[in-house]
Amino acid sequence: MSRTGSRTTGRPTLAEVARLSGVSPITASRALRGVSTVAPALAEKVMAAAASLGYIANPAARALASARSHSVVVLIPSLSNQLFIDTLEAIHEVMRPRGLEVLIGNYHYDIAEEENLIRNYLAYQPCGMLLTGFERSEGSRLLLNASQVPRVHMMELGGEAGALSVGFSQFEAGRAAARHLLQRGRRRLAFIAAQLDPRVMQRAEGFRQALVEAGLQATELEVLDPQPSSIGLGGELFSRLLAKAPDVDGIFFCNDDLAQGAVLQALREGIEVPRRVAMVGFNDLPASAHMVPPLTSIRTPRAAVGRSAAQALLGLLDGKRVGAEQQDLGFELMVRESS
Amino acid sequence: MSRTGSRTTGRPTLAEVARLSGVSPITASRALRGVSTVAPALAEKVMAAAASLGYIANPAARALASARSHSVVVLIPSLSNQLFIDTLEAIHEVMRPRGLEVLIGNYHYDIAEEENLIRNYLAYQPCGMLLTGFERSEGSRLLLNASQVPRVHMMELGGEAGALSVGFSQFEAGRAAARHLLQRGRRRLAFIAAQLDPRVMQRAEGFRQALVEAGLQATELEVLDPQPSSIGLGGELFSRLLAKAPDVDGIFFCNDDLAQGAVLQALREGIEVPRRVAMVGFNDLPASAHMVPPLTSIRTPRAAVGRSAAQALLGLLDGKRVGAEQQDLGFELMVRESS
DNA sequence: GCGTCCTGAGACAGCGCTACCTTAGTGACC
DNA sequence: GGTCACTAAGGTAGCGCTGTCTCAGGACGC
Numbered sequence: 001m002s003r004t005g006s007r008t009t010g011r012p013t014l015a016e017v018a019r020l021s022g023v024s025p026i027t028a029s030r031a032l033r034g035v036s037t038v039a040p041a042l043a044e045k046v047m048a049a050a051a052s053l054g055y056i057a058n059p060a061a062r063a064l065a066s067a068r069s070h071s072v073v074v075l076i077p078s079l080s081n082q083l084f085i086d087t088l089e090a091i092h093e094v095m096r097p098r099g100l101e102v103l104i105g106n107y108h109y110d111i112a113e114e115e116n117l118i119r120n121y122l123a124y125q126p127c128g129m130l131l132t133g134f135e136r137s138e139g140s141r142l143l144l145n146a147s148q149v150p151r152v153h154m155m156e157l158g159g160e161a162g163a164l165s166v167g168f169s170q171f172e173a174g175r176a177a178a179r180h181l182l183q184r185g186r187r188r189l190a191f192i193a194a195q196l197d198p199r200v201m202q203r204a205e206g207f208r209q210a211l212v213e214a215g216l217q218a219t220e221l222e223v224l225d226p227q228p229s230s231i232g233l234g235g236e237l238f239s240r241l242l243a244k245a246p247d248v249d250g251i252f253f254c255n256d257d258l259a260q261g262a263v264l265q266a267l268r269e270g271i272e273v274p275r276r277v278a279m280v281g282f283n284d285l286p287a288s289a290h291m292v293p294p295l296t297s298i299r300t301p302r303a304a305v306g307r308s309a310a311q312a313l314l315g316l317l318d319g320k321r322v323g324a325e326q327q328d329l330g331f332e333l334m335v336r337e338s339s
Numbered sequence: 340m341s342r343t344g345s346r347t348t349g350r351p352t353l354a355e356v357a358r359l360s361g362v363s364p365i366t367a368s369r370a371l372r373g374v375s376t377v378a379p380a381l382a383e384k385v386m387a388a389a390a391s392l393g394y395i396a397n398p399a400a401r402a403l404a405s406a407r408s409h410s411v412v413v414l415i416p417s418l419s420n421q422l423f424i425d426t427l428e429a430i431h432e433v434m435r436p437r438g439l440e441v442l443i444g445n446y447h448y449d450i451a452e453e454e455n456l457i458r459n460y461l462a463y464q465p466c467g468m469l470l471t472g473f474e475r476s477e478g479s480r481l482l483l484n485a486s487q488v489p490r491v492h493m494m495e496l497g498g499e500a501g502a503l504s505v506g507f508s509q510f511e512a513g514r515a516a517a518r519h520l521l522q523r524g525r526r527r528l529a530f531i532a533a534q535l536d537p538r539v540m541q542r543a544e545g546f547r548q549a550l551v552e553a554g555l556q557a558t559e560l561e562v563l564d565p566q567p568s569s570i571g572l573g574g575e576l577f578s579r580l581l582a583k584a585p586d587v588d589g590i591f592f593c594n595d596d597l598a599q600g601a602v603l604q605a606l607r608e609g610i611e612v613p614r615r616v617a618m619v620g621f622n623d624l625p626a627s628a629h630m631v632p633p634l635t636s637i638r639t640p641r642a643a644v645g646r647s648a649a650q651a652l653l654g655l656l657d658g659k660r661v662g663a664e665q666q667d668l669g670f671e672l673m674v675r676e677s678s
Numbered sequence: 679g680c681g682t683c684c685t686g687a688g689a690c691a692g693c694g695c696t697a698c699c700t701t702a703g704t705g706a707c708c
Numbered sequence: 709g710g711t712c713a714c715t716a717a718g719g720t721a722g723c724g725c726t727g728t729c730t731c732a733g734g735a736c737g738c
Contacts, residue, residue, distance in 0.1 A: 007404075007405075007406050007692075007693060007726085007727060007728090008406060008693070008694090009406050009464060009693085009694085011461075011462070013693095013694060013695085014694065014695060014696095015694080015695095023717080023718090024717070024718050024719080025694090025695080025696095025718090026695095026696075026697095026717080026718065026719080027716085027717060027718070029695070029696060030696090030716095030717090033696090037715070037716055037717080038716075038717085039716070039717090042716090042717090056458065056459065056461075056462040057462070057694085057695075058403070058462060058464075058693085058694055058695070059399075059462055059463055060398075060399045060400075060401075060402035060403040060408065060463075060464065060693085060694080060695090061399075061403050061693070061694035061695040061696085061723090062399075062694080062695055062696075063399035063695090063723090064397070064399040064400050064403050064693090064694080064695070064696090064722095064723045064724065064725085065346075065694075065695040065696040065697075065722080065723055066346075066695080066696055066697075066723085067346055067347060067348050067696095067697095067723070069399065079424050079427065079428065080421070080424055080425075080428075082419070085418050085419055085424075086419075088418065089418065089419075089445075092445070101442070101463075103440070103442070104443055106428075106431070119395065120395065122395075123350070123395040123396070123397060123398055124398055124399075124440075125348060125397075125399065230625060231625060231626050231629045232625070232628075232629055235629060257626075260626070261629060264629050264630065264631055265629075267606070267631045268631055286569060286570060286571070287570050287596075287599070287626070289571075290570045290571055290574060290600060290603050291603065292603055292606045292607055292631075346696085346697060346698090346722075346723060347723070347724090348723085348724085352723095352724060352725085353724065353725065353726095354724080354725095362687080362688090363687070363688050363689080364688090364724090364725080364726095365687080365688065365689080365690095365725095365726075365727095366686085366687060366688070368725070368726060369686095369687090369726090372726090376685070376686055376687080377686075377687085378685095378686065378687090381686090381687090396724085396725075397723085397724055397725070399723085399724080399725090400693090400723070400724035400725035400726085401724080401725055401726075402693090402725090403692095403693045403694065403695085403723090403724080403725070403726090404692080404693055404724075404725040404726040404727080405693085405725080405726055405727075406693065406726095406727095
């Protein structure tokens with residue numbers, strides 16, 4: 001069989017399964033989809049026939065006929081952050097056993113790129129979408145609303161009425177970091193943030209709020225850099241901050257890689273952590289517990305967010321909209337030697 | 340018109356584009372696909388009509404009619420390794436501008452899971468596949484050969500005759516690590532490996548070979564652990580090795596995260612690097628240059644592998660099989676203070 | 679002037695599946 | 709006993725595209 005020019009796939013089709021099991025194609029279709037109106041005995045016969053032929057439904061034909069695919073689109077702002085990898089992995093674990101394909105779109109923290117991805121992925125007629133947070137372009141919003149595709153938002157809570165979200169309060173996480181440092185007796189508190197996506201800004205806001213409550217706000221100790229977060233940048237921003245404000249005694253880093261870079265930079269410069277300056281990171285990436293000294297960090301439930309968001313979406317697909325609109329999975333302060 | 344719209348997508352169709360531009364649907368189809376037999380003037384009219392309607396071709400209908408989709412399947416053994424993230428990103432950069440969807444399959448270093456993924460993804464009638472290395476199950480091999488889907492292998496070189504591969508010699512990389520340590524005057528050389536996938540074993544083999552050539556082979560200094568590679572494991576294996584063989588003066592780690600863990604462990608234990616023991620990592624992950632001391636590592640062309648593999652696949656799809664069967668992109672030893 | 683080639687355009691017929699409607703068969707109910 | 713739900717199966721007709729064949733018309737050669 002030559003590949004080019006052949007219009008058929010060469011794979012077994014539903015019609016063959018039907019013939020082999022002695023039923024009509026439509027009954028075979030229903031049996032394989034688990035539609036309840038098929039007698040158990042027949043269904044079993046169809047399953048057996050399908051298995052013996054190695055039949056796998058053609059997703060293109062299926063999508064065309066039913067005007068919806070068995071794909072779920074996940075849009076995330078970055079792949080280079082371990083955070084989203086863990087979330088993705090958990091989503092896969094929920095979706096694959098249900099026969100749902102996961103299409104991953106990385107929009108590189110660019111809402112215009114996200115809009116393009118949405119436009120393109122909607123052509124695939126996904127049965128659901130998992131989105132990161134709530135900030136998006138007006139065009140994206142229009143596309144999503146017009147499409148009526150069920151969706152769940154991840155990582156942040158809130159959003160417009162009726163929106164399902166699974167995550168935790170980024171604001172409270174930032175506040176918790178500040179409170180911890182205050183509890184440790186630190187008074188000149190700084191925060192260092194990069195990337196400056198909405199979630200980072202919410203954490204920063206929470207941190208600020210705690211300082212205001214303690215009467216210790218110090219806007220001159222806020223370092224906000226729009227560059228992507230990285231270990232190198234963390235070291236750099238840390239050095240710069242210390243040069244500018246040598247009396248800083250506690251720092252909250254809005255991402256763990258920044259904090260890791262700072263810990264390493266402190267080692268190089270002989271700055272004692274936490275004696276001279278305490279450090280708190282965010283996300284509790286695997287490396288943080290192994291830093292010297294081990295890094296205090298806020299552990300975020302990234303796998304759980306993926307899992308719960310996927311399950312919430314499955315609930316929407318099944319029509320049974322279970323649970324609260326906002327699922328707060330919380331976070332955990334992992335206190336280690338850096339603070 | 341049927342009563343319910345549930346079978347239709349609600350999106351503009353090719354027929355509407357054709358109507359608006361005053362040509363037949365098939366001509367519109369050809370114009371939008373860039374088939375050359377359409378007069379430029381007509382083609383332009385069709386493009387304009389499509390743009391004004393916001394037309395996006397229905398991939399399901401397209402795949403069904405032509406028995407092949409516009410998807411490319413990429414199978415990788417892990418997502419938690421930054422290595423493959425960079426490769427994936429590069430693949431996306433080549434494929435997306437060509438209108439090709441990238442389907443990512445993570446088989447978690449499990450060739451049985453890979454076989455399942457292949458079986459499922461073949462149902463999507465991908466126009467091409469990018470595979471990692473050459474080790475796979477017999478079932479996978481049969482499926483791939485039966486499917487005739489064009490494919491390119493990444494990361495390793497070689498494979499059966501006619502196979503296209505883009506990567507570098509893992510063996511030579513391991514050998515280069517050993518030679519570097521020998522050049523530095525180290526004589527009691529160990530290697531520490533985890534995960535033990537085929538590429539790790541090839542690097543180990545190259546390392547061994549260099550030691551044999553130098554008459555310094557020491558099988559008692561080989562640490563092979565099947566667990567997934569991680570920072571924590573690196574520190575652990577390093578401590579264990581040093582307890583068992585205190586005279587070790589150089590170590591090659593088959594993955595950078597192992598090496599990073601070891602550097603940090605050495606810091607904690609007060610073991611001087613490189614004075615007492617020199618260290619060389621593999622992959623040159625972003626964090627390695629920021630370790631204390633900065634880690635010597637072998638930089639692998641992971642983004643270039645993705646890019647070139649994607650381009651080689653595009654070449655296959657266009658029928659012009661360009662370049663060599665094996666594209667060796669080499670590697671680079673990044674010498675830093677740890678050795 | 680006639681046949682041949684070539685080119686650009688269209689007609690037609692599905693690709694493999696499922697939504698929708700219809701039909702046979704079952705028991706429930708008055 | 710007849711009507712009425714109600715269920716389980718099948719028939720029919722597409723979903724929105726594209727491969728293949730066909731055809732009109734111009735260029736070209738003898």
